[in-house]
Amino acid sequence: MIGLVLILIYPLGYSLWLAFHQWTLRTFRQGVPYVGLDNFTDLIQGEDFTGALATTGTFMFFAIVLEFVLGMGLALLLDQNLRGQRLFRSLILLPMMCTNVVIGLTWRLMYNYEYGVVNYFLNMVGIDSVAWVSDISVVMLSVILVDVWNTTSFVALLLLAGLQALPEEPFEAARIDGASAWQRFVHLTLPLLRPAILVALLWRVIDTFRIFDVIYLLTAGGPARKTETVSIYVYRYGFKLFDLGFAAAASYLMILIMLIMAIVLTTMIGRTSSD
Amino acid sequence: MHTPTLHRLSRSALYVLTLMAVIISVFPIFYLLLLSIKPAHLTFDPGTWIFEPTLANYEAVLEGGDFVKYMINSLTISFATMLVALALGTLAAYGFARFKFRGRFWLRMSMLIPQMLPPITIIVPLYVLFMNLDFLDTRHGMVIAYLTFTLPLATWMMTGFFEDVPVELEESAMVDGASRLGALLRVSLPIVAPGLAATAVLAFIYSWNEFLYAVILTGRESRTLPVTITSYMTNKAILWGRIAAAGSIVLIPVLAFAMLTQRYLVRGLAGGAVKG
Numbered sequence: 001m002i003g004l005v006l007i008l009i010y011p012l013g014y015s016l017w018l019a020f021h022q023w024t025l026r027t028f029r030q031g032v033p034y035v036g037l038d039n040f041t042d043l044i045q046g047e048d049f050t051g052a053l054a055t056t057g058t059f060m061f062f063a064i065v066l067e068f069v070l071g072m073g074l075a076l077l078l079d080q081n082l083r084g085q086r087l088f089r090s091l092i093l094l095p096m097m098c099t100n101v102v103i104g105l106t107w108r109l110m111y112n113y114e115y116g117v118v119n120y121f122l123n124m125v126g127i128d129s130v131a132w133v134s135d136i137s138v139v140m141l142s143v144i145l146v147d148v149w150n151t152t153s154f155v156a157l158l159l160l161a162g163l164q165a166l167p168e169e170p171f172e173a174a175r176i177d178g179a180s181a182w183q184r185f186v187h188l189t190l191p192l193l194r195p196a197i198l199v200a201l202l203w204r205v206i207d208t209f210r211i212f213d214v215i216y217l218l219t220a221g222g223p224a225r226k227t228e229t230v231s232i233y234v235y236r237y238g239f240k241l242f243d244l245g246f247a248a249a250a251s252y253l254m255i256l257i258m259l260i261m262a263i264v265l266t267t268m269i270g271r272t273s274s275d
Numbered sequence: 276m277h278t279p280t281l282h283r284l285s286r287s288a289l290y291v292l293t294l295m296a297v298i299i300s301v302f303p304i305f306y307l308l309l310l311s312i313k314p315a316h317l318t319f320d321p322g323t324w325i326f327e328p329t330l331a332n333y334e335a336v337l338e339g340g341d342f343v344k345y346m347i348n349s350l351t352i353s354f355a356t357m358l359v360a361l362a363l364g365t366l367a368a369y370g371f372a373r374f375k376f377r378g379r380f381w382l383r384m385s386m387l388i389p390q391m392l393p394p395i396t397i398i399v400p401l402y403v404l405f406m407n408l409d410f411l412d413t414r415h416g417m418v419i420a421y422l423t424f425t426l427p428l429a430t431w432m433m434t435g436f437f438e439d440v441p442v443e444l445e446e447s448a449m450v451d452g453a454s455r456l457g458a459l460l461r462v463s464l465p466i467v468a469p470g471l472a473a474t475a476v477l478a479f480i481y482s483w484n485e486f487l488y489a490v491i492l493t494g495r496e497s498r499t500l501p502v503t504i505t506s507y508m509t510n511k512a513i514l515w516g517r518i519a520a521a522g523s524i525v526l527i528p529v530l531a532f533a534m535l536t537q538r539y540l541v542r543g544l545a546g547g548a549v550k551g
Contacts, residue, residue: 011423015400023403077293082286090537091297094304097533099484101501102522105508106307109515115319117306153300210393213486217505231395231487238399239491251396262391270380 012255018248025242032245039249049250051225052233053257058140059229060208063147067204068197070148071155078156079163092153100150104217107146108133111218133219136226143215143227150214151207155200162196163189195272202265209258230254304526311519318516332520341495342503342521349499352414353482356421360478361471364429369459371430372437373445383434389427394487397423402491412494420488425478432477436470437463473539476532483529500525 019039021032043049078089095103110117111132119129132142166189174184190197212231215221221228221236228236234254238247310318312328336342371383401420402411410416444466445458453461464471486501493502504521507514533540 011397011400011404014404015396018400018403073292074296077289077296080289082290082293088293088297090534092300093533093537093540094530095300097480097529098304099486099501099522099525099529101484101486101504102307102526103303105504105518105522106303109310109518110303110306115321117321120321149299149303206391210395212393212395213501231393234395234399235487235491238395238402244399244403247399251393251399254393255396258391258393259388262388266387 015248015251018245019252020249021245023243023245023248025244035245039246040253042246043250043253048225048228049230049233049253052228052230055140055225055227056209056211056229059144059147059211059227060205062140063144063208064201064204066144066148067152067155068200070152071159071200074152074156075159075163078160089157093157094153095150096154098150100213101217103146103150104214107142107149107214108218111142134223136223139219139223139226143218146214146218147208147211151204155204158200158203159193159196162193166192195269198265198269198272202262202269205261205265206258209261210254304530307519307526308523310515311523313516313519315516332516333524336517336520336524339517340503340506341498345498345500345503346524348414348497349483352417352421352497352499353479355414355418356425356482357475357478359418360422360425360429361475364426364474365433365464365471367430368433368437369463371434372440373442383431386427386431386434390424390431394424398488398491401488405492411492412496414497416492417489417497417499420492421482421485425481428481429474429478432474433467433470436467436474440466469536469539473536476536477540480529480532483525 020034020036022035022038023032074092078085078092082088113119113129113131113134116132118132123129130138133139170188170192171184174188179187210231211229212235215227215229216232216235219227221232230250231254234247234250237243237250309324311332312330313323313326313332314329315331317323317326371379371386376382398420401423405411405416405420408416410419440463445455445462448458448462449455483499484501485499489499489502490505493499500521504518504525507517507521
């Protein structure tokens, strides 16, 4: 615990100090003046930060919805005891273990307009090539699809663990009472699966909120900052423009937002597991 | 008469769907491996699937620049991180699992906070701190940076595994004269060994895969492989063949480890949290 305090609390405290000071690579040797709330007011008034927040929000919403719909389907499929189940499960697990840098670059190549394999397949079935990463109206979808590829299996595996722990009796009873498969799913499976769903949701919210590497290597936040998430925004101010006081202020707002989301979700989890 | 046929039909439909999911999951990885052994003149030809494989890309990667040095960096940093995280994390987890105290649920949940923090928010202060301490571009600096997320991860996972060990086993060992530490080492630790292995694998993989800390906190000396891969994107061209070869070198051990421990990985990740 002491180690944890040292390696985490200290940097975070230091970051808070930074957030109220002006620290840039050009000027820090002449001293680090106290600037009060200036960094924060600049942040909120600047359009880029709110823009990055909106981008992150859009990305989170659509990615998570898709991942849960597909992940639920996948979990139900894997729960069917088909032959070769264990092999399928290990293969489906692979995307979530992959190195993010490699994922970002591989998809960047696959999305390439002229020689990408995605357009090659599309052309084969008679669809015109799409400029996946340079067309402003498509790029968000491209980024979301990569995240869905990357993490649907994570959602599916958590839900599957939940499915396999469900009691048999209520399902038997419902079948005898003549409930259809759909009714059983909506009125029994989903409510009983609530804890597993919430846990998976907590992790996906947190991971999509802080996403950096995959998007950075796929699009670098472009074109025209269309895919600049909050993490990429802080990176740009901190380590391209080297305005670390400003970046610290932005990361504090990030932590605040994350904590609120995490507290809401963990409280919900705590409530369902004590029921 | 109808039901069995229908049943068989829907059964095959399920198979088709599962296979589709498998193919979509595996295809990009397969494509990367395929590209890494493609001859240079076919790199920009997605339609060619059969060709004479070549190791030219691997040779270029291993011989050119400091790839091997950076590979050793990656191995050392990930391994050291794993060992420290495991040693400290196991002890902390044992405490969480065995001693009941007030606010345990919240304290345990708070162990998740470091894992939830966006890495970029920790890097900003770490960068300035490391600069003052002269830790920038050093391997021990990277180990410290990686402990910020591997230590909570190890504690979290191990707590779940320890909770599955019946307390009675340890108590009977202690009645027989073993100390608490002795009971932990000789009774509980062997039982949680598979979980320990999975935790080790995961801590290693997380450090091995990490990019954001590495790109900011390392330079010529302590650079790791994920950063090295991006160096094949030069101003003039993106060397896709080399990216594919280097990417495969990074990916293969990770995927092999993940396949070996997958059962425990899933449990560990879901583990404690699902039980609450």
